[in-house]
Amino acid sequence: MPQFLRNKRLIILLAGIIILVALIGFSLRDREELSWPEQFVKDTVGFVQNIFAKPAHYVAGFVENIHDLLNTYEENKILKEHLDSYAKLKVEADRLEQENKELRAVLDKDETLASYHVRHASVISRNPDRWNESLIIDKGEVHDIKKDMAVITADGMIGKIKSVGKTTSSVQLLSTIDRTNRVHVAIQGDENAYGLVEGIDEESQLLLVNEIPAEIKIKKGMNVITSGFSGTFPEGLFIGTVEKVEPSQYGLTQTAYVKPAANFYNIKHVMVIERTMPTDKDYESGDATGEGEEKAASGDKS
Amino acid sequence: MRKKYWVPIIMLILFSLESIIMNYVPSYFFNNHWLVIPRFLFIFLLFITIFYDKKLGVTYAFVFGLLMDIVFTEIYGIYLFVYPAVVYIMYWLVKNWITNLFTMFFYSVFGLIALEIVLFLLYYMINLSDISFKYFAFHRLLPTMLMNMIFYVAICFPLKKYLSALKKLKEEEEGMFQS
Numbered sequence: 001m002p003q004f005l006r007n008k009r010l011i012i013l014l015a016g017i018i019i020l021v022a023l024i025g026f027s028l029r030d031r032e033e034l035s036w037p038e039q040f041v042k043d044t045v046g047f048v049q050n051i052f053a054k055p056a057h058y059v060a061g062f063v064e065n066i067h068d069l070l071n072t073y074e075e076n077k078i079l080k081e082h083l084d085s086y087a088k089l090k091v092e093a094d095r096l097e098q099e100n101k102e103l104r105a106v107l108d109k110d111e112t113l114a115s116y117h118v119r120h121a122s123v124i125s126r127n128p129d130r131w132n133e134s135l136i137i138d139k140g141e142v143h144d145i146k147k148d149m150a151v152i153t154a155d156g157m158i159g160k161i162k163s164v165g166k167t168t169s170s171v172q173l174l175s176t177i178d179r180t181n182r183v184h185v186a187i188q189g190d191e192n193a194y195g196l197v198e199g200i201d202e203e204s205q206l207l208l209v210n211e212i213p214a215e216i217k218i219k220k221g222m223n224v225i226t227s228g229f230s231g232t233f234p235e236g237l238f239i240g241t242v243e244k245v246e247p248s249q250y251g252l253t254q255t256a257y258v259k260p261a262a263n264f265y266n267i268k269h270v271m272v273i274e275r276t277m278p279t280d281k282d283y284e285s286g287d288a289t290g291e292g293e294e295k296a297a298s299g300d301k302s
Numbered sequence: 303m304r305k306k307y308w309v310p311i312i313m314l315i316l317f318s319l320e321s322i323i324m325n326y327v328p329s330y331f332f333n334n335h336w337l338v339i340p341r342f343l344f345i346f347l348l349f350i351t352i353f354y355d356k357k358l359g360v361t362y363a364f365v366f367g368l369l370m371d372i373v374f375t376e377i378y379g380i381y382l383f384v385y386p387a388v389v390y391i392m393y394w395l396v397k398n399w400i401t402n403l404f405t406m407f408f409y410s411v412f413g414l415i416a417l418e419i420v421l422f423l424l425y426y427m428i429n430l431s432d433i434s435f436k437y438f439a440f441h442r443l444l445p446t447m448l449m450n451m452i453f454y455v456a457i458c459f460p461l462k463k464y465l466s467a468l469k470k471l472k473e474e475e476e477g478m479f480q481s
Contacts, residue, residue, distance in 0.1 A: 016383065020379045023378040024379045024424075028428060041369070042372060046373075052322055053322050060326050128321050128323075128374070129339055132425075134376075162376070202433045266326065
């Protein structure tokens with residue numbers, strides 16, 4: 001040991017630790033934008049990884065296809081059983097949509113918190129260390145992707161855009177434990193209950209929804225969707241179903257454990273959601289109403 | 303001479319492979335409760351440092367640590383610090399011991415455990431993780447070890463051969479300058 005901790009080395013070690021702490025503190029703050037060297041490095045790495053990712057996608061897709069083929073008979077049986085109820089549901093949904101449209105026309109209001117535009121993206125890679133769950137996707141600033149947009153798969157919401165480069169961006173999954181990673185959600189019942197998604201319970205793989213008022217009764221199987229009140233996400237993105245409920249430490253609120261609808265693993269394609277209603281950011285930059293519609297038009301094209 | 307330039311290319315390939323593999327492996331085999339973290343790059347770094355060139359190994363550890371931080375964690379200082387530190391300490395520990403592929407296996411295991419535990423502590427300190435050490439040890443550390451050891455066995459022979467050839471080249475070169 002004494003040899004290892006000679007004076008010079010000791011000083012280097014101590015200076016290293018000080019710099020480490022300073023760097024971590026510096027980068028933990030919530031940043032609006034990446035600097036250009038970061039963007040450059042990210043995009044370059046993304047480009048290189050894409051070369052490897054594309055063949056990997058094909059191979060994995062092939063394996064999955066075979067896997068699907070083997071299960072076809074079982075799945076078909078189940079699907080047939082569901083088919084009847086789907087037809088009924090479809091008719092009902094069409095009728096309600098029509099009615100909704102007419103009522104909206106009466107009110108002279110065409111946009112709701114729930115309307116959004118979709119941009120499709122493929123996943124290039126995933127953070128190999130599982131502490132900070134993030135994905136890199138192959139769309140960026142040039143494809144009109146902005147920070148804090150919601151990201152979903154066909155099954156449900158998986159996270160939000162954490163940072164944007166020119167041609168790539170990273171997605172922070174809902175399962176990341178981070179104090180800036182909160183989503184305001186509504187639990188659908190007779191009366192909606194609102195809460196905040198705050199990371200995942202690692203041992204049961206269930207999302208934690210905190211800050212639900214104690215007097216509202218939450219039952220197992222209730223659906224959890226985004227509320228749209230947070231000012232960044234549209235309303236109605238499906239997150240999951242309630243698995244169990246526990247009162248919080250002081251009994252003033254309760255915590256729901258939510259089984260996420262989307263699989264957080266094995267994600268290949270995602271959809272980036274931009275809400276049509278102006279977001280908090282638009283209000284901050286001062287161009288609230290006009291810009292939203294303009295963006296909507298460009299979103300349709302892409 | 304040419305042979306030398308393959309080192310950064312192999313590292314880049316391993317770096318990409320690590321993150322792409324993550325997208326496919328876990329939920330197929332492990333039902334989401336066992337997390338495996340591929341550390342191919344780290345094993346390669348250990349190989350370079352111990353079998354080839356210490357300075358080069360630590361420098362690469364630094365560069366790829368920075369790359370990890372920029373691309374994935376977005377918290378500067380985590381891999382930037384952990385990769386070079388663990389690689390250097392491993393080098394310092396084993397420099398007077400016998401190094402062959404058999405002992406190297408245990409050095410890699412030890413290095414990987416050190417890496418994972420330091421990372422666990424760092425993330426725990428900055429409040430980005432809330433799992434208990436016991437859960438971490440059984441559900442992350444153990445499967446990670448297993449997967450990386452399989453990788454080690456698969457890659458160690460060709461890698462050792464390649465690095466020995468590199469080292470021979472380097473020694474010849476140095477000998478040339480001295481005489």
